[in-house]
Amino acid sequence: MTEGIEKLIVAIDTDDFDKAKELIDKLEDSVDIFKVGLEQYVATRGKTVDYLKEKGKKIFLDLKFHDIPNTMKSAVKAAVRDNVWLMTIHVSDMEGMKQCAQIAKEEAERLNIEKPLIVGVTVLTSLSNEDLQDIGCNMTTEELAIKRAKLAKEAGIDGVVCSAKEVDKIVKECGEDFVTVCPGIRPETSEVGDQKRVVTPADAIKKGAHYLVVGRPITKSEDPKKSALDIVREIENA
Ligand SMILES: O=c1ccn([C@@H]2O[C@H](COP(=O)(O)O)[C@@H](O)[C@H]2O)c(=O)[nH]1
Numbered sequence: 001m002t003e004g005i006e007k008l009i010v011a012i013d014t015d016d017f018d019k020a021k022e023l024i025d026k027l028e029d030s031v032d033i034f035k036v037g038l039e040q041y042v043a044t045r046g047k048t049v050d051y052l053k054e055k056g057k058k059i060f061l062d063l064k065f066h067d068i069p070n071t072m073k074s075a076v077k078a079a080v081r082d083n084v085w086l087m088t089i090h091v092s093d094m095e096g097m098k099q100c101a102q103i104a105k106e107e108a109e110r111l112n113i114e115k116p117l118i119v120g121v122t123v124l125t126s127l128s129n130e131d132l133q134d135i136g137c138n139m140t141t142e143e144l145a146i147k148r149a150k151l152a153k154e155a156g157i158d159g160v161v162c163s164a165k166e167v168d169k170i171v172k173e174c175g176e177d178f179v180t181v182c183p184g185i186r187p188e189t190s191e192v193g194d195q196k197r198v199v200t201p202a203d204a205i206k207k208g209a210h211y212l213v214v215g216r217p218i219t220k221s222e223d224p225k226k227s228a229l230d231i232v233r234e235i236e237n238a
Contacts (some may be wrong), residue, residue, distance in 0.1 A: 004232035004235035004236040005232055007205070010023075010035065011215030013040060014219070017051075020040055020044070021048075024052065027228055031057075031228050033211070034058070034060065036061055038064070058086075059085055061087040065100070066089065066090035072096045073103045076089065076104050077104075083113055083116075088161060091157075091160065094155050101156035104116060118158050119157065119181050120152040120157045120160050122160050122162045123162070125182075125197045126196055128141065153178055159178050160179070161213075163184050165199055167209045182213065184198045185201055185213065187230065201231050202234050205235050206238050214231060
């Protein structure tokens with residue numbers, strides 16, 4: 001497998017199981033990791049997860065758990081049983097994050113399976129400094145993302161979701177082994193859409209991102225396979 005494929009995660013954001021299946025089938029030779037997010041999971045009641053398992057693909061379950069500690073930890077426990085490779089929670093209170101990290105370890109040990117990676121969402125890539133001001137936060141997106149990454153690390157979480165704009169600073173603060181997953185990736189010619197902190201695939205890799213999450217630039221393309229392969233090549237040449 002090429003290094004580019006190992007770093008690319010494709011977000012299957014559609015509310016239709018047949019469309020998701022068609023995309024996965026088109027991309028299966030060029031993509032190894034697929035992200036199942038809220039829209040797809042709720043619409044199909046998790047059916048895509050089963051389909052990806054049948055295909056032997058790595059699954060990133062992006063349901064961004066955020067609740068009281070007991071509910072978060074119970075959701076993480078259930079997701080561990082689904083044998084996903086990576087899952088998201090929100091970087092929230094220390095107690096909730098610590099309990100998620102602990103239960104994932106215990107449940108994976110009990111089932112004798114590899115523990116899924118748990119990453120915490122720092123600051124959504126669709127948010128700008130002004131958006132944070134609007135909700136009463138006087139930090140910049142970068143300051144808040146770094147602060148939350150440090151909290152996630154302290155709580156025992158494996159890594160974070162962040163924009164590649166701040167990924168170099170997070171790697172510097174939290175270390176090379178702390179997993180960084182970066183959405184908001186846009187090749188030069190792609191539409192930005194609702195993303196506000198965007199970076200090209202090449203720049204994200206140069207700044208130290210471990211994994212790049214790409215949705216619409218691939219899934220809405222006329223030729224999703226070509227678009228995925230172009231990104232894989234850009235990653236490899238970076
Ligand atoms: O901060 C975040 C966290 C998650 N996402 C998710 O990534 C993909 C990005 O899709 P695009 O179509 O490439 O914009 C999407 O599923 C989001 O839910 C994010 O964008 N930002």
